[in-house]
Amino acid sequence: MKKIVIELLKSESCPKCKAVKELVMNAIKDMKNVEVKFLDPILDSKRIVELGITTAPIIVINGKIKFSGKIPSETELRNAIKEEICMK
Numbered sequence: 001m002k003k004i005v006i007e008l009l010k011s012e013s014c015p016k017c018k019a020v021k022e023l024v025m026n027a028i029k030d031m032k033n034v035e036v037k038f039l040d041p042i043l044d045s046k047r048i049v050e051l052g053i054t055t056a057p058i059i060v061i062n063g064k065i066k067f068s069g070k071i072p073s074e075t076e077l078r079n080a081i082k083e084e085i086c087m088k
Contacts, residue, residue, distance in 0.1 A: 003033045007060040010038035020057040027077045
């Protein structure tokens with residue numbers, strides 16, 4: 001099975017970022033081969049620029065921005081993850 005890497009912005013001052021973190025952790029709890037990485041705005045600035053992240057919250061799946069500036073539903077998130085699993 002294909003490994004999935006989900007990247008999220010780590011921000012204690014962003015309420016939407018906290019909500020996205022909870023959403024992602026809940027959505028993947030029964031999934032295998034899914035890794036969540038938290039991008040620190042200071043320590044990971046190079047990666048943030050590389051990805052073209054300009055707003056928060058953000059959900060990046062396997063290097064592709066899937067959701068930006070909004071909190072998706074759990075169904076939307078699960079579908080985006082499943083799309084990546086099915087891609088070769």
